[in-house]
Amino acid sequence: FGATDHMSYNKSLFQSMIPRPKESVIIINRDDISVTRTSFIALTPSLSLHNTLLLPELSNHLLSVSQIIDQLGYIVLMFLFFCLLPDIQTRVVIRHGTKRKGLYYVDDVASRLLAE
Numbered sequence: 001f002g003a004t005d006h007m008s009y010n011k012s013l014f015q016s017m018i019p020r021p022k023e024s025v026i027i028i029n030r031d032d033i034s035v036t037r038t039s040f041i042a043l044t045p046s047l048s049l050h051n052t053l054l055l056p057e058l059s060n061h062l063l064s065v066s067q068i069i070d071q072l073g074y075i076v077l078m079f080l081f082f083c084l085l086p087d088i089q090t091r092v093v094i095r096h097g098t099k100r101k102g103l104y105y106v107d108d109v110a111s112r113l114l115a116e
Contacts, residue, residue, distance in 0.1 A: 006041070006049045006067055009058040014039035017054070025055065033057050063106065078104070 007025070008014070017037045024032045037054040049063070050071055065076050068085070074094065077084040083104045085095040097106040 004064055004066070006052040006064050007055050007058060007062040008041060008052055009054075009056050009061070011054060011056070013041045014052070014054060015042060016040065025053065060103070 005025075011017075014037075017039050019037060024034050026032055033055050035053050035055065038051055039054065041049045041052045049067075051067070068074050068076060073088065074085045075088055077086065081099050083097045083099070083106075084093050085106070086093050095106050097104045099105075
C-alpha cells in the first residue's frame with residue numbers, strides 16, 4: 001500500500017484551502033475518511049507540495065512518491081533502511097529519509113513539521 005496523494009493532518013501548514021467535491025480515502029486500518037479540502041503546502045523554501053489533502057484523523061504526514069516524481073521531477077531511491085531524493089541534473093541529494101516501523105520518514109522535512 002502507498003499514499004496516492006500527499007496528506008496532512010495539520011491545517012496550519014496549508015497555504016490556502018480549496019473545497020473538494022465529496023470523496024473519501026481509505027486508510028490502513030480500513031477506515032473511510034471524508035476529504036473536503038485540498039491545498040498547497042510549502043514544507044521548505046525549495047519543496048512545495050500541491051494538491052495535498054487535509055485529513056485531521058491522520059497521525060503522520062504522508063507523501064506520495066508518484067506525486068513527488070510527477071510534480072517535482074525528482075527521483076526517489078528506496079533502500080532497505082533509508083531513501084534519497086537526489087536532484088537529477090546535479091546529483092546532489094536534496095532530501096533523505098530513514099525507515100522506522102515500516103515507514104520512510106523524510107528526516108529534515110519531518111523535523112520541521114514536528115517543530116510547528
